Amino acid sequence: MMFKAILIEGSRSDQKVSIASVNSTQLPEGDVDVDVAFSTINYKDALAITGKAPIAKHYPMIPGIDFAGTVTNSSHADFKVGDKVILNGWGVGEKHWGGLAEKARVSGDWLVPLPSAFTTKQAMAIGTAGYTAMLCVMALEKHGLKPEDGEILVTGAAGGVGSVAVALLAKLGFSVTAVTGRPEEAVFLKSLGASTIMDRAELSEPGKPLARETWAGAIDVAGSHVLANVCAGMKYQGAVAACGLAAGMDFPSSVAPFILRGVTLYGIDSVMAPKSKRLEAWQRLAEVLDISLLDSLTTEVAFDDVINAAGQLMEGKVRGRIVVPIQA
Structure with a gap:
């Protein structure tokens, strides 16, 4: 099965970024498959896409340091097909293919359940x-x-x-x-x-x-x-x-x-923070954050505009968060 992705190819000194069609047989190792509903463009993603810093540790790389979506296959004890999940960090989008793609395969140890207070879009906002x-x-x-x-x-x-x-x-x-x-x-x-x-x-x-x-x-x-x-x-x-x-x-x-x-x-390190701290942080977000503010905090960017938006983020032209609908 083919899926759409932002793909960084080439080398550190000569990288090429495109919207590509990728075969699912190329997905990296992992015990949970996820259909990605929403991803984002973070500062680190913008660095990777623009090549302004050596974020991608090997090529080809799919950027996107976080995503939210639905489990489609799992051999991990904590997750089953149909579960809504979030991923933040763990080197995804740097060492392991990330969330700016229709599909992801990751370790279940990196995932946290989507809090019931949030939709997948809100989680990525x-x-x-x-x-x-x-x-x-x-x-x-x-x-x-x-x-x-x-x-x-x-x-x-x-x-x-x-x-x-x-x-x-x-x-x-x-x-x-x-x-x-x-x-x-x-x-x-x-x-x-x-x-x-x-x-x-x-x-x-x-x-x-x-x-x-x-x-x-x-x-x-x-x-x-x-x-x-x-x-x-x-x-x-x-x-x-x-x-x-x-x-x-x-x-x-x-x-x-x-x-x-x-x-x-x-x-404060968010990339490798232990799961217990992640769960606490997301629970606190569900308790404290005023969800009504998320629209004002968020700019939605179409998948086809991700590469251009990464450049705008690097130029300081973006307010708040950028959310990318993948297959909502």
């Missing part, structure tokens, strides 16, 4: 970005932060992780400062619950080891000078959940915030 945002919020909560402790800063607030993080924190009662390089998104960010909008330029240049104590907590998707300045401006015993490197992998900071103010920096 949340996707890896929203699941990562929830992991960040959970880290701040487990640190002991409460709304009365003060403002929470969210960088990259108009992007996938940031927009969901703003919505989650606001729903939990926190006052949120949303950082963005796109001032035209201020109305959108306030509709998600942000109380203050901050220009990204204020955090993007080299700063002092310690700045005025401003934020009780933060969620950072940027890294580099942005993360360094965020840490410098934390209140005593504040916490930062870092989950991205959009501004760079470097961290030009000092130990001052950590040893003079007791600031904690939490590294």
